[in-house]
Amino acid sequence: MGEKLLVCVGPSPLSEPVIRATLRMAAHLHAPWVAAYVETPQHAYRSSEARAHLTQNLRLAESLGAEVVTPSGDRVAEALAVYAGRNRITRSILGKPAHTRWHDLVFGSMVDEVIRASGNIDVYAIRGGADMGVESAGLLPPTTEQPPPMHYGMGVLILLLTTLLAAAVDRHFGLTEVIMVYLLGVVLGVRPLSLCTLHG
Numbered sequence: 001m002g003e004k005l006l007v008c009v010g011p012s013p014l015s016e017p018v019i020r021a022t023l024r025m026a027a028h029l030h031a032p033w034v035a036a037y038v039e040t041p042q043h044a045y046r047s048s049e050a051r052a053h054l055t056q057n058l059r060l061a062e063s064l065g066a067e068v069v070t071p072s073g074d075r076v077a078e079a080l081a082v083y084a085g086r087n088r089i090t091r092s093i094l095g096k097p098a099h100t101r102w103h104d105l106v107f108g109s110m111v112d113e114v115i116r117a118s119g120n121i122d123v124y125a126i127r128g129g130a131d132m133g134v135e136s137a138g139l140l141p142p143t144t145e146q147p148p149p150m151h152y153g154m155g156v157l158i159l160l161l162t163t164l165l166a167a168a169v170d171r172h173f174g175l176t177e178v179i180m181v182y183l184l185g186v187v188l189g190v191r192p193l194s195l196c197t198l199h200g
Contacts, residue, residue, distance in 0.1 A: 003031035006084055007093045008076070008114070009061060010037065011046065011054040018095040019061045021126055025093070026065075034089070035061030038079040039072040077113035084121050093124045 007022040009015050019035065026033040037058060062068045073079030084092060094114060115123045166181040
């Protein structure tokens with residue numbers, strides 16, 4: 001069975017370089033490729049600007065030779081996995097998230113969900129760029145990047161301090177205030193961890 005690629009497309013401007021990187025990978029492998037946007041229930045709430053960007057990205061992929069599909073489902077990862085399994089996809093390509101790891105801890109990571117649901121399909125999380133070629137996109141499955149041990153220590157310290165403060169607040173206030181304390185811990189933790197990522 002030959003190679004067949006799938007790139008996950010969204011309304012973000014970062015989708016364009018990821019689409020072009022997938023084109024280069026498909027050309028290198030002499031493989032057909034598919035551009036997919038999953039219509040979840042949240043799609044109905046997208047702004048007109050986001051819808052316009054999405055249409056532009058899908059049209060770009062189609063003009064570059066991709067087959068454009070719009071499967072639907074409650075979750076992006078599950079819908080992509082079902083489509084990939086039914087259509088003999090061998091490699092899935094996604095854009096690397098630009099947010100911090102704390103965002104993933106709070107809201108979940110779509111990339112991680114796609115990887116877990118992918119089964120035997122290789123998943124590539126790549127960073128788009130105007131000069132990205134096949135070599136920089138990578139033809140080998142990416143290794144899992146492990147955060148420095150200091151990140152774990154800072155996370156545990158912030159959690160402990162937040163829990164102690166929440167316990168004190170709980171004695172005099174209600175559940176709403178306790179939740180706000182934990183949210184404060186998340187907000188305060190994002191900045192130092194982001195700085196460690198930049199300078200580590």
